[in-house]
Amino acid sequence: MLRLLSVLSVLGCALIVGRVNSHQESGEWNCDSDSEIRVQAEFKPGLVTIDGRPDDWKDIEGFEFSLLPALDPDEDKEYKGGKMNVKALHDGKDVRFLLQVDGDYAYSKGDNSKCPSVALMFQIGGDATYHNMGGCKEGTDSCTQKSCKGHEVDIMHFSIGNAIPGRIYGGNPIDNKEGNGGDRFGHLVDLYSWNPHCRYLDGVGPSGNDTSAQNNWEGAWWHSSFTVPSGFVEEDSPYSSSGHKGTYYFEFSRPLRTMDRLQQDAQFTIGGTGKMSVAFWYPVDGSPWHGSGHYSVNCDWVPLDISSGSSMLTQSAEGSSTDVGSAFALLLSVVSLCLSVYTGYRVMRPKSVPFTPMENL
Numbered sequence: 001m002l003r004l005l006s007v008l009s010v011l012g013c014a015l016i017v018g019r020v021n022s023h024q025e026s027g028e029w030n031c032d033s034d035s036e037i038r039v040q041a042e043f044k045p046g047l048v049t050i051d052g053r054p055d056d057w058k059d060i061e062g063f064e065f066s067l068l069p070a071l072d073p074d075e076d077k078e079y080k081g082g083k084m085n086v087k088a089l090h091d092g093k094d095v096r097f098l099l100q101v102d103g104d105y106a107y108s109k110g111d112n113s114k115c116p117s118v119a120l121m122f123q124i125g126g127d128a129t130y131h132n133m134g135g136c137k138e139g140t141d142s143c144t145q146k147s148c149k150g151h152e153v154d155i156m157h158f159s160i161g162n163a164i165p166g167r168i169y170g171g172n173p174i175d176n177k178e179g180n181g182g183d184r185f186g187h188l189v190d191l192y193s194w195n196p197h198c199r200y201l202d203g204v205g206p207s208g209n210d211t212s213a214q215n216n217w218e219g220a221w222w223h224s225s226f227t228v229p230s231g232f233v234e235e236d237s238p239y240s241s242s243g244h245k246g247t248y249y250f251e252f253s254r255p256l257r258t259m260d261r262l263q264q265d266a267q268f269t270i271g272g273t274g275k276m277s278v279a280f281w282y283p284v285d286g287s288p289w290h291g292s293g294h295y296s297v298n299c300d301w302v303p304l305d306i307s308s309g310s311s312m313l314t315q316s317a318e319g320s321s322t323d324v325g326s327a328f329a330l331l332l333s334v335v336s337l338c339l340s341v342y343t344g345y346r347v348m349r350p351k352s353v354p355f356t357p358m359e360n361l
Contacts, residue, residue, distance in 0.1 A: 031073065031131070031299035039063050039276065039302055041088035041095055043309025048089065048096055050253050052166050052220035057098045062087040065297035067101070067280055073299040079282065084297055086278060090306060095268055096253045099278060105225050105244040106283050109237045112159035112187065113288035116281060118250045122266035123275035123301060124152035124192070130277055130301045136194035143198035144206055145263070154266040155191040155199070156217045158250060162186055164232050165222050165239055170252075171215035179203045179211025181264075190215040192264035196292065202264045210262060219252040256306070271308035275301035 040063075048056050063086050067079035082102035089096055099118055108114035121133065127150035129135035136148035162185070163169050169186025181190030181202030190213075193199040198206070203213025223239075224246035226232075232239055256268040268274055278297045281289040 033300040039088050040305045041090045042307045044089040045091035052222035052251050054249050060087045067295035070294050070296040079295045094253050099250040102247050105240045107238045112161035114283045115161045117159040119157040119279040121277045122154040124154050124266050125150040128153045132195050134194045140197045143194050148194035151194045152263050153193050158188040160221050166231050168218050170217040170219050176214040181215040188219045216258045217254050222249040268306050274304045276304045
């Protein structure tokens with residue numbers, strides 16, 4: 001019975017995540033993307049702690065994007081709060097992201113649509129388009145792993161209505177044990193999609209559930225108006241006063257490679273390039289947002305470069321070789337100096353003549 005309730009809970013979560021109140025675009029889709037934009041994840045091991053706070057990212061270069069409506073990327077409808085700054089790095093094992101965007105503080109406990117929300121989307125299948133979240137032409141009743149093959153995209157979605165600032169959410173032993181990408185505690189979920197109407201938690205799908213999936217993401221959020229340095233608990237909600245000006249921070253981490261065998265996770269390679277996008281929901285003027293009413297950093301995929309760190313290794317190797325060469329040169333100098341002193345001593349020392357008695361001459 002408990003197992004049945006758990007499965008129903010997961011399916012309910014999938015339906016909530018997958019619901020799109022209105023996904024009708026106004027007119028023909030048009031995208032004028034800037035080909036120069038990209039996000040680079042540099043090799044920076046041991047630098048960042050996932051706690052939602054931006055302090056340890058201060059020396060990492062960010063990439064600034066205007067936020068335009070995803071379904072109608074018109075500059076006249078740009079998010080009025082400001083641009084979004086996207087930072088990324090990796091430590092050779094995990095890739096990490098920091099999203100920061102200005103916004104008056106808005107938080108309504110238990111109501112995700114009255115709180116800001118963010119999502120990351122990555123291309124998996126070679127035919128997966130940014131537009132229409134994979135771009136598979138099949139409908140809800142006909143989209144399957146076979147009919148939409150090649151259109152898979154990987155999505156991480158974080159709705160903060162039940163998430164305490166500064167606390168980690170995402171993959172947890174309870175939901176991962178059930179074999180799905182859900183997060184019953186903070187709604188930082190791991191999804192995949194073929195199009196906006198065929199979107200599921202990892203491990204859940206139209207052909208049935210596969211218990212080998214898991215949520216590979218961890219994340220936390222923060223707002224610059226918070227003044228409690230020691231951390232919040234649930235009883236501190238709403239954590240700050242409504243309308244307080246400031247900046248939202250969303251921090252995430254995921255392994256570069258996962259154990260996915262269902263084509264539901266994007267896989268990153270050091271030295272390689274992937275494709276990503278970032279979405280942002282905000283309750284403008286206090287009005288709840290709806291599923292398709294989000295802003296995006298671009299109207300097409302943004303390249304994500306996973307730096308190999310070879311330049312750092314080369315510099316380190318060059319530095320090491322320089323140190324060895326310097327030490328060897330110093331040793332030669334010392335040896336040369338000693339030989340010079342010894343030779344000078346041999347040449348300059350007085351030569352003693354032995355005494356010879358006269359009778360022996």
